[in-house]
Amino acid sequence: MVFADVIVDISVKSLDRPFQYIVPEELVSDAVIGAMVVIPFGNGNRELKGYIIGLSQQPKYDIAKTKKIKEIVKQGVVAESHLLSLAYWIKENYGSTMNDAIKAVLPVKREIKKVVSRTVYPCLMRTEMEMVMQEYAAKHYKAKVRILQAMLDQEDFEKGIDYSVMQKKYKVTASALRGMEEQGIIRIDKTRQYRDPIHIDSRDEQIPVLNEQQQHIVDTIGKEYQDGERKTYLIHGVTGSGKTEVYMRIIQQVIAQGKQVIVLIPEIALTFQTVSRFYRRFGKRVSVMHSRLSQGEKFDQFERAKSGEIDIMIGPRSALFTPFERLGLIVIDEEHETSYQSEMPPKYHAREVAVHRASMTGASVILGSATPSMESYYRAQMGRYQLFTMTHRATGAVLPKVWVTDLREEMAKKNRSIFGTKLTELVEDRLKKREQIILFLNRRGYAGSVSCRKCGEVMKCPHCSVSLTAHMHYGRLRELVCHYCGYETMMPEVCPKCGSKYIGTFGIGTQKVEQFVKERFQQASVLRMDADTTTGKEGHERILQSFASGEADILIGTQMIVKGHDFPNVTLVGILAADLSLNVGDYRSAERTYQLLAQAAGRAGRGKKPGDVVLQTYQPDHYSIEAAADQDYQEFYEQELVQRQILHYPPVSNILGVLVLSERMEHAVQLAQKVVQQMKKYDQAVILGPAPASLSKAKDIYRYMIYAKCQDYRVLRQMKNALEHYMDLQEEYRDCRLQFDFNL
Numbered sequence: 203m204v205f206a207d208v209i210v211d212i213s214v215k216s217l218d219r220p221f222q223y224i225v226p227e228e229l230v231s232d233a234v235i236g237a238m239v240v241i242p243f244g245n246g247n248r249e250l251k252g253y254i255i256g257l258s259q260q261p262k263y264d265i266a267k268t269k270k271i272k273e274i275v276k277q278g279v280v281a282e283s284h285l286l287s288l289a290y291w292i293k294e295n296y297g298s299t300m301n302d303a304i305k306a307v308l309p310v311k312r313e314i315k316k317v318v319s320r321t322v323y324p325c326l327m328r329t330e331m332e333m334v335m336q337e338y339a340a341k342h343y344k345a346k347v348r349i350l351q352a353m354l355d356q357e358d359f360e361k362g363i364d365y366s367v368m369q370k371k372y373k374v375t376a377s378a379l380r381g382m383e384e385q386g387i388i389r390i391d392k393t394r395q396y397r398d399p400i401h402i403d404s405r406d407e408q409i410p411v412l413n414e415q416q417q418h419i420v421d422t423i424g425k426e427y428q429d430g431e432r433k434t435y436l437i438h439g440v441t442g443s444g445k446t447e448v449y450m451r452i453i454q455q456v457i458a459q460g461k462q463v464i465v466l467i468p469e470i471a472l473t474f475q476t477v478s479r480f481y482r483r484f485g486k487r488v489s490v491m492h493s494r495l496s497q498g499e500k501f502d503q504f505e506r507a508k509s510g511e512i513d514i515m516i517g518p519r520s521a522l523f524t525p526f527e528r529l530g531l532i533v534i535d536e537e538h539e540t541s542y543q544s545e546m547p548p549k550y551h552a553r554e555v556a557v558h559r560a561s562m563t564g565a566s567v568i569l570g571s572a573t574p575s576m577e578s579y580y581r582a583q584m585g586r587y588q589l590f591t592m593t594h595r596a597t598g599a600v601l602p603k604v605w606v607t608d609l610r611e612e613m614a615k616k617n618r619s620i621f622g623t624k625l626t627e628l629v630e631d632r633l634k635k636r637e638q639i640i641l642f643l644n645r646r647g648y649a650g651s652v653s654c655r656k657c658g659e660v661m662k663c664p665h666c667s668v669s670l671t672a673h674m675h676y677g678r679l680r681e682l683v684c685h686y687c688g689y690e691t692m693m694p695e696v697c698p699k700c701g702s703k704y705i706g707t708f709g710i711g712t713q714k715v716e717q718f719v720k721e722r723f724q725q726a727s728v729l730r731m732d733a734d735t736t737t738g739k740e741g742h743e744r745i746l747q748s749f750a751s752g753e754a755d756i757l758i759g760t761q762m763i764v765k766g767h768d769f770p771n772v773t774l775v776g777i778l779a780a781d782l783s784l785n786v787g788d789y790r791s792a793e794r795t796y797q798l799l800a801q802a803a804g805r806a807g808r809g810k811k812p813g814d815v816v817l818q819t820y821q822p823d824h825y826s827i828e829a830a831a832d833q834d835y836q837e838f839y840e841q842e843l844v845q846r847q848i849l850h851y852p853p854v855s856n857i858l859g860v861l862v863l864s865e866r867m868e869h870a871v872q873l874a875q876k877v878v879q880q881m882k883k884y885d886q887a888v889i890l891g892p893a894p895a896s897l898s899k900a901k902d903i904y905r906y907m908i909y910a911k912c913q914d915y916r917v918l919r920q921m922k923n924a925l926e927h928y929m930d931l932q933e934e935y936r937d938c939r940l941q942f943d944f945n946l
Contacts, residue, residue, distance in 0.1 A: 203259065203261070204224075204233060204257060204259060205222050205225065205257070205268070206222070206225050206257055206271060207255050208220060208253065208254055209221075209253050209255050210252045210301065211250055211253070211301055212250065218293075221241075221243075222261070222263060223239075224265070224268050224270045224271070226271065229271060232274040232276075233257065234257075235254055235257060235281075235286060236280045236283060236285070237254045238279070239251065239253070240271070241271055249272065251275065253304050255300070279501075281304060282508075284562055285523060286304065286307075288555070289303035289306065289307045290303065292307070292550050292555060295919065296547075296548040296550045296944060297926065297940075298547040302547050302548055303548050306523070306548055306550065309520040309523050309524075310500045317395040318392050318394060318395060319365075320364075320390050320392050321363070321365060322362055322363050322364075322368050322389075322390055323388065324362075324387075325386055325388055325389050326387060331353065331354055332354065335350040335351065345373075345378040346381075346382060348372045349368065349388070352368065352371075352372050353388075396505070396511075409483075410444070413596060415593070416448050419592075420448055420451045423568070424451075427452075427456060427530075428455070428459075431566075432560065433587075433588050434560070435569065435588045435589075436537075436569045436570075436574060436578050436579070436589050437569070437571075438574050438592070439571075439591070440593060440595065441595075441801065441803070442595040443593075445535070445572075446535070450479070453484075453531065456530045456531045457487075457530075461529070462507075462512075462513050462515075462529055463514045463529075463530060463532070463533065464526065464529065464532045464533070465516045465535065466517070466522060466533065466552060467518060467535050468536045469539075469742075475746070477490050477516055484513065484514055488516065489503045489507070489512045490503070490515070490517055491520060492521070493518075504524075507524045508527075510528070518541065519541065519544065519552045522559070529559070530566070531568065532556045532560055532565060533567075533570070534552065534570070535571075537575060537578055538571045538573050538574055543946065547941055547942075549943045549946070553569065553575075553577075553578070572801065573835060574835070576843070576846065597810075601803075602775070602804075602813035603812070604817055605817065606831050607622035607623070607625065607817065609622065609655070609658075609818055609820045610655075610657060613655055620714075620715060621718070621776075621778075628774050628816060629723060629774065630723070633726055637771055637774070637811065638749070638755060638769060639755060639757070639775075640775045641715060641759075652669075652670065652672050652682060652693070652705065654697035655702070655704040655820065656697065656700055656704045659697055659699040661682055663689050665686075666684055666686040666687050666890070668684060668789055668791065669784070669785045669786060669788075670684055671684075671685060671896060672707050681693060684893060685893050685907060686789075686891065686893060686907075687891060687893060688892060712730050712760060715778065716758050719758065726755040726756050727753070727754045727756070728755070728757075729745055732760055749769065763805075770808055770809025771811075772806055772807075772813070773813045774813065774814050774815075775806040775813070775814075775815045775816070777802050777803075777815065777816065777817045779819075780819040780830075781795065781821045781824065783795045783798060784826065784827075789851045792824070792825070792838075792842055792845070795824075795827070796826040796830050796835075796842075799826075799827065800835070802815070803833065826838055826842070829841070850911045856912055856914070857909055857911050857944070857945055858909065858910045858912075858921060858942065859908070859942070860910070860940055862877060862905070862907075862938060862940060863903050864904055864935070864937055865902060865903055865904070865937055866904070866937060867904045869935055870905070870906050871892070871906065872935075873932070874906040874908060875892065877925060877928075878891065878892055880924065880925060884910070884921055886912050886914060887918070888910070888911040890911070891906070891908035892907065894906060915944075922942050
């Protein structure tokens with residue numbers, strides 16, 4: 203007898219263990235690890251779905267009491283066994299159910315109807331066909347005569363005719379074709395057709411000559427790979443230094459050894475440009491996986507990957523779980539991006555999972571960024587990753603000149619518009635020269651932070667060095683709260699530093715900027731790129747292509763327009779509110795700000811013409827803004843690392859976030875306090891909170907946050923495991939649940 207260990211498709215901790223079932227004899231051939239099954243569950247034997255995670259011939263319980271699997275779901279996608287091992291690692295390290303982890307590693311959940319093309323071929327010689335046709339004509343078999351005539355009229359007799367053409371053009375029924383096939387006069391061949399999400403001309407690409415820095419990286423990694431060394435590499439290259447070309451050269455060498463490659467990119471908006479380059483270099487052995495594809499397109503790319511029909515899969519976070527059997531390399535471009543961190547349980551980070559998957563499959567990992575995350579750069583400094591640095595732009599273009607506009611001075615001059623004097627002057631200059639402009643609105647964090655428009659002072663928590671968040675009561679700002687430790691204070695009437703009455707939350711949207719630009723620069727054609735204008739499968743692609751082809755003078759947008767795009771005619775980037783992201787209640791706010799500003803500045807002057815960047819800010823003296831203006835990552839890293847060391851934040855320490863969720867506010871508060879008491883049993887950790895989460899209530903669920911800081915990651919993992927066990931025993935708080943987030 204064959205027994206299957208099945209994880210039930212319910213995301214409940216108490217059921218997060220395998221249950222053994224008997225595999226009926228007729229299902230044994232389809233019972234494979236990773237298959238989706240239908241099982242009878244519980245006293246009522248209600249039908250549930252689950253996944254087979256183990257097979258054996260040894261019963262664990264009394265066979266008489268062991269139930270049988272009812273069905274193996276044919277349209278369910280089978281998870282590869284090593285992906286199930288990866289799911290278990292994710293579950294253990296990020297705190298989720300095994301079922302949630304399995305769903306994370308299955309970017310395609312169900313089988314979609316396959317597309318099949320059919321072609322009609324002759325089975326007889328031309329002379330024999332002519333004789334048969336005369337015979338049919340004498341018997342007035344008009345449809346059969348049309349079939350034979352169509353085939354005889356072809357210059358290349360043996361080429362065959364598409365089945366649908368035969369039906370539509372020659373008005374032939376399926377039964378007539380089937381009858382002739384049964385007689386052996388024709389044959390109908392079926393071929394699986396894959397839905398192709400890539401619609402790019404495969405025109406020839408001019409392959410650039412590598413500069414000395416690029417060649418050194420390609421040669422070093424290529425030789426180490428050839429010698430069987432598998433490492434994690436970090437390529438820190440300034441914007442426009444040619445990192446993508448380096449990836450492609452190394453990928454070429456890896457593929458030549460019969461291996462497959464996953465390339466992760468942070469945004470769907472980057473997909474078109476990246477895929478275009480790879481497709482022109484590697485042809486149809488490249489595919490793409492992202493959320494805007496249809497279910498059929500996703501399923502077909504999944505199938506192509508499993509069957510070995512593609513060598514390179516490109517896409518955002520979910521593409522990491524492409525079921526390649528011969529995975530040799532994972533590339534994570536723009537590795538610093540926040541989109542690589544999952545927001546839903548399990549809250550895994552793609553970088554950490556990629557490194558673990560690579561260790562399981564004997565693959566290497568390449569991380570690339572002009573503004574590396576603190577974690578990656580710190581690990582490179584510690585020798586855990588191998589660091590390469592690229593200091594020059596690949597084309598020989600110079601980095602843009604950065605102008606810093608102090609918005610406090612603009613306000614003193616009574617200029618209260620969105621544009622400072624310098625930005626207005628340079629926009630007018632570029633419009634006259636027919637050069638393009640990007641206006642970047644740094645909206646991250648604008649909603650809840652409180653600052654003074656006269657002196658730039660930001661209200662901060664005295665304990666956690668993060669910005670306080672404004673809380674509204676009946677439409678009025680009343681109090682400021684720290685979402686780390688729970689510190690509260692009243693909203694001041696005037697700025698505590700300079701006494702100005704210009705204190706409050708400030709924020710503008712992309713539509714307001716677009717309206718201002720159209721009124722101020724009436725001769726300019728404008729495109730706006732944000733969540734409202736990029737709906738639909740090809741929303742990003744449509745806007746980016748329009749701008750790239752010169753259909754607009756100015757592109758306005760938020761974060762999505764500053765990541766990795768390459769527009770040679772853009773010679774001016776205006777950053778409208780550089781410091782808004784500094785005012786987020788988050789210990790990473792300075793890092794995020796530096797990365798956004800440096801990436802935005804990197805969009806200017808990438809072609810033959812020099813570029814300018816105007817950086818508008820209320821805090822020109824902040825080290826992250828000074829470093830971004832100087833485009834000096836090392837300067838930023840060293841200052842930020844000191845802050846992290848003082849406050850015991852990653853990467854020098856580790857942090858565990860525990861989110862308490864309940865529909866009843868009193869239960870959420872009570873449980874959060876009990877959870878804090880459990881966490882305080884670990885002397886090595888510093889506990890902050892509980893405090894209302896930054897989103898304190900969502901969909902009628904109350905949310906409270908607790909943080910634990912500890913240098914030893916293993917202690918935090920033990921804490922997570924202990925809290926999971928603690929929750930299993932809490933009968934009173936069955937309406938509550940916990941979510942975990944490491945180094946968030």
